[in-house]
Amino acid sequence: MVRNVAERAFLPARSLLEEIGDMMILTGRTITAALRPPYPYGGEFVSQFLFALRLCWFPLLLSTVALNYAAPGLQAANFLTLFGALDRLGGIFVLAAIREIGPNVTAIVLAGVAGTAITADLGARKIREELDALQVLGVDPVKNLVVPRFLALMLVTGLFDIYAVLFGLFGGLLAEKVEGQPLGPFWNTLFANASTTDLWGSVLKCTIFGAIIAIVCCYKGMTASGGAEGVGRAVNQAVVVAFLAIGAFNYTFTQMLLATHPNLLVIK
Amino acid sequence: MNELLALPREWLAATGEIGRFMGTVVGDVWGGRVLHFFGETLRQAGILIVSSTLVVWALMFILGLVCGTEGAYFLEANGAPAYAGVFAAWCDLREIIPYAFGYMMAAKVGTGIVAELGAMRISDEIDALEVMGIDSMTFLCATRLLAAWIVLPFVYMAGMGGAFLASYIAVVQQVGFVSSGGYLLIFWEFQNPPDFLYSLIKAMVMATAIVLVGCYYGYNASGGPVGVGTATAKSMVLNLVLVHLIGMLGTQIFWGGNPNAPIGG
Numbered sequence: 001m002v003r004n005v006a007e008r009a010f011l012p013a014r015s016l017l018e019e020i021g022d023m024m025i026l027t028g029r030t031i032t033a034a035l036r037p038p039y040p041y042g043g044e045f046v047s048q049f050l051f052a053l054r055l056c057w058f059p060l061l062l063s064t065v066a067l068n069y070a071a072p073g074l075q076a077a078n079f080l081t082l083f084g085a086l087d088r089l090g091g092i093f094v095l096a097a098i099r100e101i102g103p104n105v106t107a108i109v110l111a112g113v114a115g116t117a118i119t120a121d122l123g124a125r126k127i128r129e130e131l132d133a134l135q136v137l138g139v140d141p142v143k144n145l146v147v148p149r150f151l152a153l154m155l156v157t158g159l160f161d162i163y164a165v166l167f168g169l170f171g172g173l174l175a176e177k178v179e180g181q182p183l184g185p186f187w188n189t190l191f192a193n194a195s196t197t198d199l200w201g202s203v204l205k206c207t208i209f210g211a212i213i214a215i216v217c218c219y220k221g222m223t224a225s226g227g228a229e230g231v232g233r234a235v236n237q238a239v240v241v242a243f244l245a246i247g248a249f250n251y252t253f254t255q256m257l258l259a260t261h262p263n264l265l266v267i268k
Numbered sequence: 269m270n271e272l273l274a275l276p277r278e279w280l281a282a283t284g285e286i287g288r289f290m291g292t293v294v295g296d297v298w299g300g301r302v303l304h305f306f307g308e309t310l311r312q313a314g315i316l317i318v319s320s321t322l323v324v325w326a327l328m329f330i331l332g333l334v335c336g337t338e339g340a341y342f343l344e345a346n347g348a349p350a351y352a353g354v355f356a357a358w359c360d361l362r363e364i365i366p367y368a369f370g371y372m373m374a375a376k377v378g379t380g381i382v383a384e385l386g387a388m389r390i391s392d393e394i395d396a397l398e399v400m401g402i403d404s405m406t407f408l409c410a411t412r413l414l415a416a417w418i419v420l421p422f423v424y425m426a427g428m429g430g431a432f433l434a435s436y437i438a439v440v441q442q443v444g445f446v447s448s449g450g451y452l453l454i455f456w457e458f459q460n461p462p463d464f465l466y467s468l469i470k471a472m473v474m475a476t477a478i479v480l481v482g483c484y485y486g487y488n489a490s491g492g493p494v495g496v497g498t499a500t501a502k503s504m505v506l507n508l509v510l511v512h513l514i515g516m517l518g519t520q521i522f523w524g525g526n527p528n529a530p531i532g533g
Binding site for chain 1: 271272276323326327330331333334337338341342344345346347354358362363364367368371372374375376379380382383384386387442493494496497498499500501504505507508509512513515516518519520523524526527529531
């Protein structure tokens with residue numbers, strides 16, 4: 001009885017730990033395969049890069065403008081109106097658009113759009129036994145499929161972060177216009193408070209998000225099983241795990257960045 | 269350029285289809301036809317509780333922590349660390365936690381429905397239902413929508429409680445610029461029941477949209493096992509955009525010209 005209960009409680013925990021371990025192993029193998037010659041993944045890298053770009057530019061644009069217009073834009077403007085200090089909105093956008101919302105929305109959209117597509121693609125190949133066929137032919141799936149996706153997603157997520165920050169600021173400008181304010185003070189407080197540390201922190205965070213998404217989605221795709229339902233289930237699990245991993249990493253990174261860089265916190 | 273515009277154009281065409289599908293399903297629930305399958309509804313509600321609740325709460329909790337951290341440091345920088353509660357209250361209740369709920373609902377429940385219904389569609393189970401004389405759309409989609417409406421308000425409220433706790437942990441226990449009492453005074457001062465109701469409405473509209481989009485893509489999946497995977501991925505794109513648009517519209521409608529804060533007259 002006790003044993004039964006213990007097993008029921010610990011089995012999911014154990015399989016979770018095993019899965020995390022497997023993903024770490026895949027990360028290690030991907031990095032070694034990426035560094036060790038030969039480098040056959042150039043063409044695949046470019047096509048994956050363009051694939052992610054084509055898929056994500058429009059959802060990301062809508063998402064980031066909507067989120068920045070509403071959350072830091074309208075709500076913070078509401079708060080600042082009470083003090084007649086709407087010109088300070090730019091300062092809040094350093095915290096909101098650059099440090100948090102830019103990288104997070106980019107990661108969420110990339111995981112939901114490009115990551116799911118990668119899992120669906122690899123999962124389909126897995127259940128049609130194409131991956132096994134590749135291995136029989138002596139082609140390493142990690143080197144030829146995972147590495148280009150890993151590198152492409154890291155690069156594209158890092159670059160999309162800047163895109164998301166730009167459109168996030170556009171959302172802020174919209175909010176400022178809706179409140180009937182001139183835009184000069186917004187830019188003024190924005191550039192007075194923004195620092196290089198904020199920007200590189202944001203881009204670095206986002207690049208690591210890209211790596212997390214790529215590993216989770218490739219892993220889930222390559223271990224899909226169970227026929228028709230299997231691919232769908234793999235996509236489902238991939239996006240859930242990716243979101244949780246993004247959230248957990250974001251929390252750790254934000255804490256570390258803020259605690260180790262007190263100069264970010266000086267209001268100018 | 270044509271390739272770049274293919275996606276928006278495809279969306280516009282899909283919008284009409286999805287709108288009609290959503291109308292039918294909501295009509296099934298509204299007209300009470302779904303009550304013929306009330307047992308199935310309860311079963312779906314049970315599945316929703318057992319399999320999805322914990323993950324949804326997990327993301328809400330994590331983003332609650334982030335809200336608390338940013339708020340604590342930001343207000344410290346402004347020289348008013350005691351007011352971290354303002355940031356935490358608004359970030360949690362009004363904006364970020366509804367989004368967290370929407371994201372995780374889309375990821376866990378939305379894609380789960382697509383995978384499940386898609387597998388049924390391509391293994392001809394949905395056709396079999398029709399042959400047996402069961403209205404498949406009511407049986408599969410309307411029951412899931414009603415189940416979501418029954419369960420999710422409570423899931424959301426409990427998750428919001430978890431997020432409040434997370435912000436408290438981050439601001440008071442971890443960063444520690446403000447005392448527990450001082451934080452809670454400001455935190456509760458800057459929110460009231462209407463805020464909570466608006467937040468709940470926002471989250472429920474997101475949840476409804478997500479369940480309906482999931483049903484649409486799953487119910488109309490085609491093209492074998494690969495098709496199910498593709499449909500799952502596609503549903504996620506639409507869900508993310510809808511979550512953000514609903515979040516924006518909700519903020520604009522509920523708090524657009526109404527700060528609802530205990531400052532001034």
